[in-house]
Amino acid sequence: KAGVTQTPRYLIKTRGQQVTLSCSPISGHRSVSWYQQTPGQGLQFLFEYFSETQRNKGNFPGRFSGRQFSNSRSEMNVSTLELGDSALYLCASSLDRPPNYTFGSGTRLTVV
């Protein structure tokens, strides 16, 4: 079966712009979580969606938002990009509730 698909794989944006990242979970998985990975901070939890509702949220500013659609696909949006938002953004899905995530390959965002 297909894995977790994240698009795009790479993205370069300018400070102040906004960006939308997409994640298609494994078929049947209803929980989608997002993580930011940077060399300095490691993996940090952004939020988790389940059945189109945000079930958990990490400690990120309101510029980071997300949503989940009825087919479980999820998007995350970052507005007013800052240089420090440059990171690998990872999406992970699970059947109902974590654990045992299946991760996507990530979207590498570079803010210049």
Next chain:
Amino acid sequence: SQQGEEDPQALSIQEGENATMNCSYKTSINNLQWYRQNSGRGLVHLILIRSNEREKHSGRLRVTLDTSKKSSSLLITASRAADTASYFCATEGDTSGTYKYIFGTGTRLKVLA
């Protein structure tokens, strides 16, 4: 702050040797997981150990959990070059089932052929 702290930060061994990495965490947990990440890619789930388990095996992997010391170790036996990756432990921030997993800082393992 990080829930899990892996030790060592980096490890370099010869093929065929065993690799041991440790994880310490701060709060009570329901379970602890180990993941592997190849350079710049997504994470792959390796093994989950529940708080009432002390040891678990999966192929060449052996995980131990000591809840009294709030620590876990991952042992990879007979390492191969393909094991070269970063390894992370992940725990829930608490036992309320919030599914907000917190990852450690990772151990970078290099296996030399």
